[in-house]
Amino acid sequence: MAKSERKRALRGRAGRMKGGRGSGRASAGHVRLWGRHAVEAALKNPVRQHRKLWATREGIDSLDGELPPDFPVEYAEVQDLARLVAKDAPHQGLVLECEALEDIYLDDVLDGEADRPLIILDQVTDPHNVGAILRSAAAFGAAAIITQDRHAPPESGVVAKSASGALEVVPWVRVVNLARALDEMAEAGYWRIGLTGAAESTLADALPSGPVALVLGAEGEGMRHNIEAHCDALAKLPITRAIESLNVSNAAAIALYAVATRET
Structure with missing residues (x-):
């Protein structure tokens, strides 16, 4: 499947973000990342366990590579994403909630x-x-x-x-x-x-x-x-x-x- 077709398919399955205001904090035991480089690197990290990606369509288009077919994506507006991150954080249309990295000794x-x-x-x-x-x-x-x-x-x-x-x-x-x-x-x-x-x-x-x-x-x-x-x-x-x-x-x-x- 071509990249443009792949992204259209993702957009077709993704839901819209539903209301609510965030504090910029992830759920207990998880980490919330934002910005293209940080999110893209986390998505490419094979040991990182992901929970959910909130994104604008432009944010998805900016990513290098394709998301797995079953990846949990929820589309949102820029102002909605701002509620999910720290105040004035430059999220660039991408917010990823994931597990913290495992301890290294x-x-x-x-x-x-x-x-x-x-x-x-x-x-x-x-x-x-x-x-x-x-x-x-x-x-x-x-x-x-x-x-x-x-x-x-x-x-x-x-x-x-x-x-x-x-x-x-x-x-x-x-x-x-x-x-x-x-x-x-x-x-x-x-x-x-x-x-x-x-x-x-x-x-x-x-x-x-x-x-x-x-x-x-x-x-x-x-x-x-x-x-x-x-x-x-x-x-x-x-x-x-x-x-x-x-x-x-x-x-x-x-x-x-x-x-x-x-x-x-």
């Missing part, structure tokens, strides 16, 4: 490709920053991001939209104790570099040729003292005095680029 990552860096986030709680870091992690081939479960945002539409599809491809490991996780990384052969503007050495000077774990703290507070103590080296990015510091997501992107282009 640190051991699974440490047993993988050691030539790909790890990103460790110490109390980075802004979902926009975490999403942007996921996007950079995907762009520069990071193996995973690791956060503490109590001091990081949950999987959400905001994270997914900021990640622009990377939430579906970059493993996100949540650990109970970040210091203990750093010890496990050291045992697996990773050189742990904490990024801080107070360091003497630049990142380029501190980078080894082997496996690297980059540790970044929250904006303002930076890394906690205990986390700094679990790093093998502290390093800074060579920014000018014209600005005090970089946004944590920008710093992560620059650090990942440095790792990707280092001479081995």
